[in-house]
Amino acid sequence: MYIEDVADHVGEKIEIRGWMFNKRSSGKIHFLQLRDGTGFIQAIVEKSSVDEEIFQIAASLRIESSVMIEGIIREDKRSPYGYEMDVKNIEVVQIPIEDYPISKKDHGVDFLMTNRHLWLRSKKQFHILLTRNEIIRAVREFYNLKKFVLVDTPILTGSIGECSGEVFDIEYFDLGKAYLAQTGQLYLEAAAMALGKVFNLGPTFRAEKSKTRRHLTEFWMNEAEMAYYSSDDNMEFQEELVSYVVKKVLERASDHLMAIDRDLKPLEKVKAPFPRMSYDEAIKLLQKKDFDIKWGDDIGGDEETGISEEFDKPVMVYNYPRNIKAFYMQPDPSNPEVVLCNDMLAPEGYGEIIGASQRIHDPDLLVERIKEFNLPVESYDWYIDLRKHGTVPHSGFGMGIERLVAWICKLDHIREAIPFARTIYRIHP
C-alpha cells in the first residue's frame, strides 16, 4: 500500500513501507512523519493504545529510520495531508547507524551538493523530480501525438558536432579520439531524410568551463528535425510543443508546483501563439532600454532578460546575424547577412530554452560555409553527402530539459532540475 492511495482506505488497517523523516514526541504520544516515495503522512503512536513494546520501538526511531508500519487510516483536519494513521504495529528495517546529515534547518549549496544522494529525499527535491518526470512524459507524448519517430542518436561520436564549444574526449580503441556528443542534430538530419519527422531525448555533454546557474556539463536535451519544414513552420511547432508541455504539467503536477510555492498564474498564460521579434527589432528594443549593444553583437543573459520581461509568454527572437550563429544555418534569401533561426526565451528571466534554425540544404553552400568557419571539410563527409541524395529544406531545434524544468518550477539554479548535476568542479556523488 502506498501513501498516495490512503484516501481510498479510510477505516482500514493497512501497511506502509517507508522512511521516518521526522518525529515529534510528548512523553506519552509520538508523531512519526513518514515518507514512501509517493507522499507523506503522519502516524500516531499513543502509549495508551499500543503495546509497551511498540511504544518503545517508536521512541527509539531516529531520523530516516526505515520502517514497515501497520495501522488504521483516519481522516483528520489537524493533519496538513488530510489523513493520519493510528499505529498498531511497527517493524523496523533499519535504525540509522549514523546521524542524518541533512537537518531541518537551512544548509549551504556546497554541503547539499556533497550530500546530493541524501538531499534527494527532501520534500522540495521530491516535488521537483516528480515535476521533471511529468515534463519529460509530456514532451514524449507530444511527439507521439504528432507522429514523430524517436531516433536515439549516439553519445560516442567520431567527428565533432557543431565544433563550437569544448568537447569531452576519450580514447577509442585503435581509432584515436572519440567525443561525447554535444548534440545529436547531425544524426537527426540524416534520420529526417529517412523518416520525415524525428526527435531524440537524451544526455549531451559540453566541456565548457561555464559556472553559472544556467549551465551544466552534462544535460538532457530534446532535439527535433523535420523534413520540408521552413523556419516559420519550425517556430509554430516549438510554441505548440511548449504550450502542450506547460498545459499537461499544470494538469498533472500542479500539486507539486504549489508545494514548492510556484505561482501558477504565469504558467497559465503560456499558450500559443507566442510573441515573435526579429533580431533587428530586439537590438532596437535593447538600445531603447539603454543596453550597450549594437547590430552584430550577440544577445547575452542580461539582454535576454531585458527582452523577455516585455512579455508574459515565452518570446521567440528570430533571424540573427550569420557571423554569430552556427555554420549550418540557412541564410535568409531576402537578407544574406542574417540566417533563418530562432531562440525561444522563457519568461521570468529564465533566458534561452530553445535554439532553432532552418538548415542549409544546398551542398555547395554548405561546403562553402564549412570552409568559411575554418572547419575540416573531411569530418563532415557524410553530413555533406546527405545533400547530394535528394536534399530538401528542413528545420529543427534543441530544447534544454533542465532549463525547462528550472523555469516551470521557478528554481534559483539549474542544478536542482536534474537528479545528479554535473558541474565543472563536481562529479561526486
Next chain:
RNA sequence: UCCACCAUAGCUCAAUCGGUAGAGCAUCCGGCUGUUAACCGGAGGGUUGUAGGUUCAAGUCCUACUGGUGGAGCCA
C-alpha cells in the same frame, strides 16, 4: 581562461577598533497525550581551510596555496 566573493562546532551562522571562541539546530540525558522546522531543562562537542608573515597579542591585518560560490565568455 578572466573577474568578484566566501572558508569559525556535524549543519547554519555570530564574535564591536587586533585583546580569554559564542548561539540555534543536530547528538546524548531528563520532562511533556495533538505536535506541525514542536517545546522546556541539562550535557558533551573547536589546531577558526593549509602554509608563511606583521604584532606584546591574529578568527580578525598581509602574501601564497587549496576548496567552494556567483558572474563574463560560450551555449540548451
